[in-house]
Amino acid sequence: MKLKYSIAHGWTTNDAAGEDRGRQFGDGLFETIRLNGRGEAPLWALHLRRLARGLKALRFSDSAVATVFSALDSLSHPQVSTACKLIVTRGVTERGYAFSNDLEPVITITYFDAAALISKSMSVGLSDIMLSSQRALAGHKHLNRLEQVLARAAFEKEWDEAIMLSQTGLVVEGCMTNVFVKLDDEWHTPELNECGIDGVVRQWLLSQNTKVQVRAVSLEELRHAEAAVVTNSLIGVRSMGQFEGKLLDISPESREWQTAYQELFI
Structure with a gap:
């Protein structure tokens, strides 16, 4: 029974x-x-x-x-x-x-009905929930999302998003997004060998911008980034206006990427 x-x-x-x-x-x-x-x-x-x-x-x-x-x-x-x-x-x-x-x-x-695509930058914090490592599941959008649930529940009032780290302290992604970081005038996005979701907008941006490097990105690099963007299917491409309270530049590339994504849905 x-x-x-x-x-x-x-x-x-x-x-x-x-x-x-x-x-x-x-x-x-x-x-x-x-x-x-x-x-x-x-x-x-x-x-x-x-x-x-x-x-x-x-x-x-x-x-x-x-x-x-x-x-x-x-x-x-x-x-x-x-x-x-x-x-x-x-x-x-x-x-x-x-x-x-x-x-x-x-x-x-x-x-x-999804919210309209907008260009407003986002305030991003650092989550204290670290992502588990599991190569067999890395990249895939499976239904086990308790880590993201816990991370989202702990957002501070002013946060729009929070960065999540791997067990070794590397930047992986946002709670709901993928991350692109500009360092020394070059763009990078974290590799997803151990954990994280290979987002569709991430894939699309990489196909459109072959100079973006996929590699390990440290937290210190993100803290010293010139600019950064976060991406997912619903929000498209949004600039990271600040991370942990530090202001970041709004790059010309992020504006170009936002416009290109928005034009797909006109």
């Missing part, structure tokens, strides 16, 4: 067999996708490519992957929404970490 609690009804019997593995174990992936309001997702191909890599990393069966992409091939976005969240979990099982390869994945997509 399984009981379920709600404020309205208290404890009631729930006889549904099994439980979604995304709910049980975080066994799945998600994509947050910006739309242009005409049923189009300009970076859809990058989202699908990352999803495919994630499904492979989580060892989804070939049949499950085929089901996911067949479902997405048949999908038409509504022409009124400006964003959606796609969640794919391995499926429903009762107990235990083990799973069979014949599970049918659970695929859901929720549409919503």
Whole structure:
């Protein structure tokens, strides 16, 4: 017997067999996708490519992957929404970490209106939550996000974002964003070999700017940066106006990148 609690009804019997593995174990992936309001997702191909890599990393069966992409091939976005969240979990099982390869994945997509893209700079702090190292999961947007939940809960009032470090103290990303740092007139973005999410806007910017270096970035380098930007699908490209209270320049590159991203959604 399984009981379920709600404020309205208290404890009631729930006889549904099994439980979604995304709910049980975080066994799945998600994509947050910006739309242009005409049923189009300009970076859809990058989202699908990352999803495919994630499904492979989580060892989804070939049949499950085929089901996911067949479902997405048949999908038409509504022409009124400006964003959606796609969640794919391995499926429903009762107990235990083990799973069979014949599970049918659970695929859901929720549409919503994202905030308008703006150019305002952001105030960024330093999170005291450090990211766990796990090469098998690095780069993938899996459903295990407790580190980000804890980091977001500890934001100070004036922060728009917070930088998260690796276990060795290197800059990895923001709580909700990827990071690009300008040092000695050159741009760098942290490598994601041990942890972090390989964001779609990060991928897009790297494809557009081949001189950006992907390498380890130290906290001291960020503290002495000339400029920095943070990126994700919903906010696009935003300048880091200040980090830990220190003012940073708004670079011409960040303005160019902001404009280029915004033009994708016109």
